Structures are given as structure tokens and as C-alpha cells.
Amino acid sequence: MKFVKEHNMNNTTQKKICSNCGKVIPYTATCECKKKANRLRNAEKDKRKPEEKKFFNSTRWKKLRKRIMDRDGGYCQRCLIKYNIITTSSLEAHHIKPRNKYPELRWNVDNLVTLCKSCNTSIGTKEELDFPFEMPNDDERGYVL
Numbered sequence: 413m414k415f416v417k418e419h420n421m422n423n424t425t426q427k428k429i430c431s432n433c434g435k436v437i438p439y440t441a442t443c444e445c446k447k448k449a450n451r452l453r454n455a456e457k458d459k460r461k462p463e464e465k466k467f468f469n470s471t472r473w474k475k476l477r478k479r480i481m482d483r484d485g486g487y488c489q490r491c492l493i494k495y496n497i498i499t500t501s502s503l504e505a506h507h508i509k510p511r512n513k514y515p516e517l518r519w520n521v522d523n524l525v526t527l528c529k530s531c532n533t534s535i536g537t538k539e540e541l542d543f544p545f546e547m548p549n550d551d552e553r554g555y556v557l
């Protein structure tokens with residue numbers, strides 16, 4: 413009896429088109445363009461200095477970050493003030509004066525504002541906000557130790 417091999421959908425001859433660059437590649441492969449993008453992203457991450465990592469991982473920073481977010485009501489202040497949108501996801505505590513240039517202001521609550529990831533990226537290291545943020549004036553102002 414002759415044996416007929418079933419066509420296997422997962423065999424390695426099957427191809428797919430890369431959603432990123434449109435190149436035809438083996439079905440189970442990762443396209444070179446995506447590998448390259450991953451490598452670049454990882455290289456970017458490695459550039460973060462060890463002391464930066466230590467800063468972001470410290471309990472003190474985590475506490476301060478939470479305090480800023482609580483103070484700002486848990487939403488992006490730029491989205492709210494500039495665009496009248498409530499954004500509650502991907503929030504970050506943004507240093508108005510950049511950490512590397514003003515290390516002494518790193519722990520100052522008056523130098524921090526809650527922003528979403530995209531607003532944080534838009535402002536970057538401009539050293540000032542592009543919306544009229546009024547620093548909340550309460551008893552808890554000042555430095556967090």
C-alpha cells in the first residue's frame with residue numbers, strides 16, 4: 413500500500429509575510445527587521461545607568477511616586493488640563509526639572525507631576541511643563557525622606 417503523507421500546516425516550508433516590512437519569511441521565523449528593532453530596544457535599555465535603575469527600584473522612589481499619583485488624583489495632569497481628558501493608565505511621575513541636571517530636586521514633590529506615558533514622552537526633558545499646572549498647596553509639600 414502506498415503511504416500518502418498528509419499536508420502538514422506547520423511544516424517549515426510554509427511562509428508568512430512580515431507585518432512590518434512585507435518580506436516573505438518562513439512561517440515560524442521572526443523577521444530580521446523585528447530582530448533588529450528588538451536589539452536596538454535592548455541596547456537602549458542597557459544605556460540606563462546602574463544608579464538610574466537603583467533609583468527607580470528604590471522603596472523611597474516607589475513611595476514618592478505613589479504619593480504624587482495620589483496627590484494628582486490618579487490621572488495624567490497634562491491630558492486633563494491641556495486636553496480635558498481623564499487618563500488613568502500608563503501613569504508615570506514626571507520630574508519637571510530633569511533628574512540628571514537637578515539631582516537635588518529628585519525627591520522634591522514640587523518637582524513632580526503625574527503624567528501618562530505619551531505626555532511624559534512629549535515633554536521629555538524640556539525643564540518646564542507646556543500646560544498651566546498649579547502645584548497643589550498642602551501641608552505635605554516639601555521633601556520626602
Ligand SMILES: [Zn+2]
Pocket residue numbers: 430431432433434435443444445446
Ligand atoms: Zn520584516
Ligand SMILES: [Zn+2]
Pocket residue numbers: 488489490491492499527528529530531532
Ligand atoms: Zn497624558
